Amino acid sequence: MNKLKWGVLSTANIGLTKVLPAIQKSENGVVYAIASRSERTASDAASHLSIPVSYSSYQELLDDPEVEAIYNPLPNHLHVEWTIKAMMAGKHVLCEKPLALKLEDINKLIELRDKTGLTVSEAFMVRYHPQWLTARKAVREGNIGLLRNIQGFFSYYNDDKNNIRNIKEAGGGGIWDIGCYPVTTSRFIFDEEPLRVASILEYDPETGTDRMSSVMMEFPSGQASFSCSTQLSPYQRMQIFGTKGRLEVEIPFNAPADKACRIFLSKGDFYFEDYELIDFPVCDQYTLQAESFVRTIRGEQDNHVPLEDALRNMKVLEAIFKAGKSGKWEDVC
Ligand SMILES: NC(=O)c1ccc[n+]([C@@H]2O[C@H](COP(=O)([O-])OP(=O)(O)OC[C@H]3O[C@@H](n4cnc5c(N)ncnc54)[C@H](OP(=O)(O)O)[C@@H]3O)[C@@H](O)[C@H]2O)c1
Numbered sequence: 001m002n003k004l005k006w007g008v009l010s011t012a013n014i015g016l017t018k019v020l021p022a023i024q025k026s027e028n029g030v031v032y033a034i035a036s037r038s039e040r041t042a043s044d045a046a047s048h049l050s051i052p053v054s055y056s057s058y059q060e061l062l063d064d065p066e067v068e069a070i071y072n073p074l075p076n077h078l079h080v081e082w083t084i085k086a087m088m089a090g091k092h093v094l095c096e097k098p099l100a101l102k103l104e105d106i107n108k109l110i111e112l113r114d115k116t117g118l119t120v121s122e123a124f125m126v127r128y129h130p131q132w133l134t135a136r137k138a139v140r141e142g143n144i145g146l147l148r149n150i151q152g153f154f155s156y157y158n159d160d161k162n163n164i165r166n167i168k169e170a171g172g173g174g175i176w177d178i179g180c181y182p183v184t185t186s187r188f189i190f191d192e193e194p195l196r197v198a199s200i201l202e203y204d205p206e207t208g209t210d211r212m213s214s215v216m217m218e219f220p221s222g223q224a225s226f227s228c229s230t231q232l233s234p235y236q237r238m239q240i241f242g243t244k245g246r247l248e249v250e251i252p253f254n255a256p257a258d259k260a261c262r263i264f265l266s267k268g269d270f271y272f273e274d275y276e277l278i279d280f281p282v283c284d285q286y287t288l289q290a291e292s293f294v295r296t297i298r299g300e301q302d303n304h305v306p307l308e309d310a311l312r313n314m315k316v317l318e319a320i321f322k323a324g325k326s327g328k329w330e331d332v333c
Contacts, residue, residue: 003030004028004029004030004294005033005069006023006030006032006033006070006290007034008020008071008073010035010036010058010074011034011036014096016048019073020034020049020071022287023286023290025284026287028291028294029069029290029291029294031051032053033046033053033055034051035055035057035058035061036054036055036056037056038056039054042056062086068091068092068297069092069093069119070082070094072094072095072096073096073123075170076164076176077101077170079095079099083099084108087109087120090116092118092297093121094120095120095121096122096123097122097180098171098176098180099314100314101176103311106307106310106311107311109307110308120307121293121296122305122307122310123289124184124305125285125288126184126253126255126285127188127305128285128288129280131249131255131263132185132249134278134280136191138247138265140191143242144241144243144244144246144265145245146221146243147190147221147222147240148223148241148242149222149224150185150222150223150239150240151225151239152182152185152238153182153227153237154178154179154182154228154252154253155228155230155233155234157230157232157233157234159204159230165230166204166207166209167209172207173211173230174210175201176317178228178230179317180317181252182215182224182226182238183313186217186224186226187312189240190221190224192220193315193332194218194219194224194316195219195220196319196329196330197218197316197323197329198216198329199213199216199320199321200213200214201213201320201324201325211229212227212228212231212232213227213229213324214226214227218329237249238252244268245266245268246266246268247266248266257283257286260279260280260281262278262279263277264278265278319331319333
């Protein structure tokens with residue numbers, strides 16, 4: 001099979017450590033070229049990962065006619081600018097989350113996608129992991145009775161002032177970085193959009209980025225809440241409550257590529273003695289994401305997360321920031 005040639009915008013840590021090795025394992029793509037602002041960084045990364053071509057500017061990568069799709073893991077504030085540049089160069093784009101920092105920017109991308117016919121997607125890899133597909137199926141099949149409530153937590157500790165997560169102008173802060181995950185997975189499981197949200201956001205006085213947040217979302221058929229923090233002990237968990245049972249996704253977001261993942265299906269006892277363990281064969285959610293993206297480009301299937309979904313997620317994130325400021329419930333519109 002003719003494998004798709006990926007080009008990579010930057011030597012971002014997530015690319016070098018997770019996504020590029022995952023693409024290299026994929027059945028329908030190869031990492032063909034990587035670009036960095038510095039020639040040395042680009043060639044070091046290329047030799048480290050055996051990538052055939054390296055460029056010392058992002059534009060040179062976009063100008064390479066061999067490159068068919070771009071993976072964009074730039075800092076958040078550069079996602080839209082470089083996704084548009086890549087599309088103008090005729091490339092499909094898989095862009096890291098959050099795709100944009102403003103709603104109207106996603107509308108621009110949708111317009112350009114419709115004009116060009118290119119495939120563009122926000123890289124929410126969790127949406128391709130079998131554990132989330134299984135959780136959604138179990139809920140739909142009534143295994144926990146009627147779905148009513150979702151609770152989540154996502155935290156890590158990182159107070160490095162030079163890290164993009166702690167730089168306000170780069171789109172730093174916990175909601176953009178990790179709060180987006182409980183939002184997307186709650187929407188995925190409810191299969192609905194929240195009507196309104198309330199939130200408490202605490203900002204780091206030095207960096208101005210949100211460092212600890214608690215959010216409530218009212219959905220048409222239930223409620224979801226989560227807390228997230230960039231300055232707490234690392235933890236992640238999602239719990240999905242129905243009238244007859246509960247699903248617990250043990251490692252909901254950073255599912256490891258070398259260990260089996262587990263979901264607990266509890267039929268409801270306080271002491272957690274009666275539960276069914278659903279485990280999943282080892283898989284790499286970044287590989288699944290890349291393969292799905294390429295299959296969509298090739299017209300073999302169309303199950304990548306579309307830009308319309310990124311738009312709906314963004315509406316919720318915007319309402320969370322608004323509610324944090326106003327101290328009131330804010331409609332998601
Ligand atoms: N899906 C996931 O699991 C996941 C996990 C972590 C992060 N992410 C997302 O991936 C993106 C990158 O995160 P990361 O932690 O990997 O970032 P990072 O290591 O800081 O890398 C960002 C890269 O962007 C380039 N860059 C261009 N302009 C820059 C500027 N003004 N400041 C800093 N870097 C600049 C640099 O590459 P060059 O020097 O090579 O040009 C830098 O290495 C973010 O959008 C983040 O939300 C996703």
